Amino acid sequence: xxxxxxxxxxxxxxxxxxxxxxxxxxxxxxxxxxxxxxxxxxxxxxxxxxxxxxxxxxxxxxxxxxxxxxxxxxxxxxxxxxxxxxxxxxxxxxxxxxxxxxxxxxxxxxxxxxxxxxxxxxxxxxxxxxxxxxxxxxxxxxxxxxxxxxxxxxxxxxxxxxxxxxxxxxxxxxxxxxxxxxxxxxxxxxxxxxxxxxxxxxxxxxxxxxxxxxxxxxxxxxxxxxxxxxxxxxxxxxxxxxxxxxxxxxxxxxxxxxxxxxxxxxxxxxxxxxxxxxxxxxxxxxxxxxxxxxxxxxxxxxxxxxxxxxxxxxxxxxxxxxxxxxxxxxxxxxxxxxxxxxxxxxxxxxxxxxxxxxxxxxxxxxxxxxxxxxxxxxxxxxxxxxxxxxxxxxxxxxxxxxxxxxxxxxxxxxxxxxxxxxxxxxxxxxxxxxxxxxxxxxxxxxxxxxxxxx
Numbered sequence: 001x002x003x004x005x006x007x008x009x010x011x012x013x014x015x016x017x018x019x020x021x022x023x024x025x026x027x028x029x030x031x032x033x034x035x036x037x038x039x040x041x042x043x044x045x046x047x048x049x050x051x052x053x054x055x056x057x058x059x060x061x062x063x064x065x066x067x068x069x070x071x072x073x074x075x076x077x078x079x080x081x082x083x084x085x086x087x088x089x090x091x092x093x094x095x096x097x098x099x100x101x102x103x104x105x106x107x108x109x110x111x112x113x114x115x116x117x118x119x120x121x122x123x124x125x126x127x128x129x130x131x132x133x134x135x136x137x138x139x140x141x142x143x144x145x146x147x148x149x150x151x152x153x154x155x156x157x158x159x160x161x162x163x164x165x166x167x168x169x170x171x172x173x174x175x176x177x178x179x180x181x182x183x184x185x186x187x188x189x190x191x192x193x194x195x196x197x198x199x200x201x202x203x204x205x206x207x208x209x210x211x212x213x214x215x216x217x218x219x220x221x222x223x224x225x226x227x228x229x230x231x232x233x234x235x236x237x238x239x240x241x242x243x244x245x246x247x248x249x250x251x252x253x254x255x256x257x258x259x260x261x262x263x264x265x266x267x268x269x270x271x272x273x274x275x276x277x278x279x280x281x282x283x284x285x286x287x288x289x290x291x292x293x294x295x296x297x298x299x300x301x302x303x304x305x306x307x308x309x310x311x312x313x314x315x316x317x318x319x320x321x322x323x324x325x326x327x328x329x330x331x332x333x334x335x336x337x338x339x340x341x342x343x344x345x346x347x348x349x350x351x352x353x354x355x356x357x358x359x360x361x362x363x364x365x366x367x368x369x370x371x372x373x374x375x376x377x378x379x380x381x382x383x384x385x386x387x388x389x390x391x392x393x394x395x396x397x398x399x400x401x402x403x404x405x406x407x408x409x410x411x412x413x414x415x416x417x418x419x420x421x422x423x424x425x426x427x428x429x430x431x432x433x434x435x436x437x438x439x440x441x442x443x444x445x446x447x448x449x450x451x452x453x454x
Contacts, residue, residue, distance in 0.1 A: 007031065008030075009166065010160065012174070012175055015168065016054075017308070017327065020324075023121060024331065027067060033130075033131065036130065036132050037136065040132050042120075056078060056108075057106050057322050059322040059325060059326040080213055081213060081229065083215070085216045089220070091266060099407070104407045108228040133151040134158075135149045136175070141182070145160070164304070167304065167306065168306050168309055170308045176310075186294060191289070192290075192365075193242055194240055195287055196240050197286045200234065201271060203232055215227075219371060225264075257278060289314050290312055290314075294311075297310045298347060301343035310327070313364045317360065317363055317406075327353065359411075388400075398422065
């Protein structure tokens with residue numbers, strides 16, 4: 001561990017990315033104070049809500065490896081998913097493996113459990129302090145002052161002046177909201193017209209009917225249901241559909257709710273008691289999905305956005321957390337590259353990360369279409385087979401898009417460019433095949449006609 005104890009780092013947000021970033025900075029010897037507006041998540045007994053299980057993949061694992069938690073997290077908190085199990089309307093099922101050799105997988109993990117694990121790790125550093133129930137209410141970029149409201153101490157305010165501020169406070173970042181007021185700061189947000197609703201499938205009710213080792217998907221064109229496995233053998237299920245459609249279900253009579261699920265997810269209804277489903281549906285609510293983009297990620301040389309605060313994306317590629325964890329890896333690489341010149345590191349982070357963040361945001365939108373619609377089409381399955389064959393023949397050159405994003409550390413932008421190149425190659429191959437087929441067919445027909453005329 002290096003010694004940079006004279007530099008005070010304030011990290012806003014103690015979610016998974018904020019906690020991991022604090023661990024990284026602590027490992028580098030900085031004095032770190034983490035400020036979190038919520039109470040300690042480890043004391044919260046709630047298990048439902050905004051949890052959408054996370055899919056830990058290569059980029060996230062690499063980041064955890066830096067603090068020695070990669071194998072521990074995988075063994076103690078996760079369930080492997082080697083492919084997608086597709087459920088048709090008629091009840092038929094088929095598996096689409098992520099890797100032709102069945103050696104690579106994603107790891108399903110509870111956001112809350114992973115967050116709690118990282119917080120426990122964080123508290124073991126002597127140069128780290130975590131303040132819960134500290135709500136950030138004001139930011140002065142010129143004087144580097146942060147003002148907090150201490151929610152557990154009669155709403156008292158406290159102003160601090162750290163040397164560096166790293167904001168990991170999520171898609172609705174308070175620090176970013178203050179940045180928006182500054183000139184030359186670009187920002188956009190998009191609430192997609194689809195939302196989500198979570199359904200918990202207890203382990204006592206599944207009885208191993210759902211095939212283990214898979215992400216289960218019920219694609220229904222404009223909406224879908226997915227199920228991710230948990231370590232306790234329960235499943236976290238999420239219904240994604242247009243927001244305008246949710247009231248037709250969540251606010252309907254009980255008979256209509258059951259009718260909807262029986263019509264579109266009949267085999268799912270075999271896994272859950274109707275009373276349990278009705279209780280969750282009538283007591284829950286649909287939640288929105290937001291995607292944000294901004295540029296730059298920094299202000300001056302002392303404020304930096306990371307994770308969802310910099311680039312919140314929709315969850316359909318399972319890369320939100322992984323991208324945030326990779327932010328920590330990129331930051332650490334820059335610290336080494338510029339010999340801990342923090343001013344240069346902060347200014348360079350935007351240019352190093354911006355285009356990749358834009359790319360994965362675009363890819364995540366596309367993957368929703370793939371999951372809820374394309375996976376049920378024969379053309380998708382044929383493309384998957386072709387990709388697998390070419391990947392087997394040219395493993396270093398032809399890496400399918402999903403594999404490149406999930407199982408490598410190839411920059412997201414390069415993954416997107418490589419996929420566009422692959423599309424062009426396959427299109428040209430199709431045109432070439434169609435041309436030769438047409439020519440061959442022409443000569444065959446001409447030959448037949450010639451013999452007929454004779």
